[in-house]
Amino acid sequence: MTIEKVAYLLAEILGEDEEDITEHTEFTEEYGIEPIDVAKLIIAVEKKFGITIHDDEAADFQNVGDVVRHINKVRESY
Numbered sequence: 001m002t003i004e005k006v007a008y009l010l011a012e013i014l015g016e017d018e019e020d021i022t023e024h025t026e027f028t029e030e031y032g033i034e035p036i037d038v039a040k041l042i043i044a045v046e047k048k049f050g051i052t053i054h055d056d057e058a059a060d061f062q063n064v065g066d067v068v069r070h071i072n073k074v075r076e077s078y
Contacts (some may be wrong), residue, residue, distance in 0.1 A: 002068045009044040010064065013037050023065030045071065 003023055011018035025031055027038050043059050051074045061067050
């Protein structure tokens with residue numbers, strides 16, 4: 001499932017436990033997520049799923065759920 005894969009990727013970047021990452025995990029310093037971490041996640045997602053995420057699309061991502069929904073939308077369009 002997409003959420004588990006994205007959670008795993010983000011956990012690897014943050015050095016955290018993937019069970020602590022949900023669709024509601026926000027990309028904020030409050031959650032310990034810096035902008036560079038989001039950039040690393042986008043690159044990892046592009047490689048893992050074989051998709052391209054443009055900067056303007058990535059700028060709209062506020063949380064993990066936004067990334068998951070975007071991946072699913074792109075994959076459905078294939």
